[in-house]
Amino acid sequence: MKFPERFSNLPAYAFPRLRALLDHHAPGGDVVHMTIGEPKHAFPAWVTDVIAEHAAGFNNYPPNEGIPELRQSFCDWLGRRYGVSMDADANVMPLNGTREGLYNAGMALCPEEKNGQRPVVLMPNPFYQVYMLAAISAGAEPILVPATAETGHLPDFASVDEALLNRAVACYMCSPANPQGAVADRAYWRDLIALAERYDFQVFADECYSEIYREVPPVGVLECMEGADPERVVAFHSLSKRSNLPGLRSGFIVGGPATIREAKQLRTYAGTPLPTPLQHAAAAVWADEDHVIDNRAQYHAKYDLADQTLGHVPGYAAPEAGFFLWLPVEDGEAAALELWQKTGVRVLPGAYLAREIDGLNPGDRYIRVALVAPMADTKRGLEAVRDVIYAAE
Known part of the structure; x- marks a missing residue:
């Protein structure tokens, strides 16, 4: 075989x-x-109560695009956390855990070629392994950029050879970083977005650890987009770490309307949406900060x-x-x-x-x-x- x-x-x-x-x-x-x-x-003890209250929903196929209450809860949280205004219909989509979204971003958003050549996807090294698999699945060449003590445990994407940058279609960036715990500051994000604007690639910002920090909340990529193309950045968030709910499998993707349209199109054919009772529970969890x-x-x-x-x-x-x-x-x-x-x-x-x-x-x-x-x-x-x-x- x-x-x-x-x-x-x-x-x-x-x-x-x-x-x-x-x-x-x-x-x-x-x-x-x-x-x-x-x-x-x-995790919050009341989560199971919300699931039980909406248990009749297990009798129905859940909507791929997410129930309105869940999509609005994403937008409300983004507004409280980052001070950004997002549309629940156009800018967000739920995920069955962010690994699904990080993988499918490569499939849905990476073009088959760039400038007549095989595309490149940039990522840190060390890295969350799904980044590489997404690049390979999309037919792109993964380019690993060292994130070492010498670089503050964050990758220096600007150091990549210009011939590779000209082929770049996407860049995975994790902040706070797994495994090093380093945080990209506002200047780092702005420089990366400027690099993406110059060489015309998207930034896939994996921010799943954003709510576990010492003193100062990590800057989010969405706070650093002044003047950038609204499609330039795609961010990913999750309840797994924030709320100790890895088994709930609730995450979401946020991006420009065209980006989310493409993500929804792929999900229509190949997605595995969260069961409706769990979507209701997730909406309640995203709304609670205590x-x-x-x-x-x-x-x-x-x-x-x-x-x-x-x-x-x-x-x-x-x-x-x-x-x-x-x-x-x-x-x-x-x-x-x-x-x-x-x-x-x-x-x-x-x-x-x-x-x-x-x-x-x-x-x-x-x-x-x-x-x-x-x-x-x-x-x-x-x-x-x-x-x-x-x-x-």
Whole structure:
């Protein structure tokens, strides 16, 4: 049987690679999971009440474009959070989790060629793996731009060769960044939008971690579009991290009317809309900020604990936002394996989140540690990292 070759060069996904690395070794203690970014704080207790109230909706096919209440809740939240005015019919569309939207943005919005050549999609390295798959699926060439300590853990897209920029049709950018926790400021966003205007590509802004931060709310890309083409920027948001509801699968895309029209067209044929009762629940969750403030306070306590436990480590960078630590080590795989065998704490080698370019994988000498476990487990995990990996520091 013949299978498509376009995905044949993809490496194994991060978590199967991690299982292959660790699971044939016995853990050195009670297992603490600090690998996957799956929030474990409580979600609002009233969510299930809203679902039950609208349970009759499970008897109907949900609308692809989303119920009006949900689309309006997106716009209301965008207005409160970023001070922008969006139209519920023209500028937003719900997603079954933002990974669906990040992938389908490539399929719906990336043209088959640019200037008579194969198109290019830019993305950071390390990166959320769906960015690469979206580019490949759309027939584009993925160009990975290093996001290292030297660049403030944000990619310098302006450094890309001009021949590639002339072929660029899209650029994926994550802020707050996964895995490093770095935040793009207003100047960064404006420079990137200006670059996109100059070379005529779209910015796909993955802002799923925007509501988990230390002190200052991260600037959103929509706040930085003065004078730009309204179709230039597409942003993605989610309840998974903001509201500890990864299982609800509620996200949304926001962009210019032409962009959303194209996204809706693809979704009409290939979308999997959120069930209507869950859409009602999502609308209520987007409208509430009290639980978000409480959630953020819990992460503040974990940030403080991480600083106290690991702040002495050379190269330690306290994350500005998000819930990951990006910790420097001599060898990410060796560190993850040693930690597992000695303590039962599971962390992710940074190399699994990046690709080697010109002999360099920018994640090789890092581990990613997720601060999502209950506080007691987080404390034990961070102390294990300190005592095993940084004992001599």
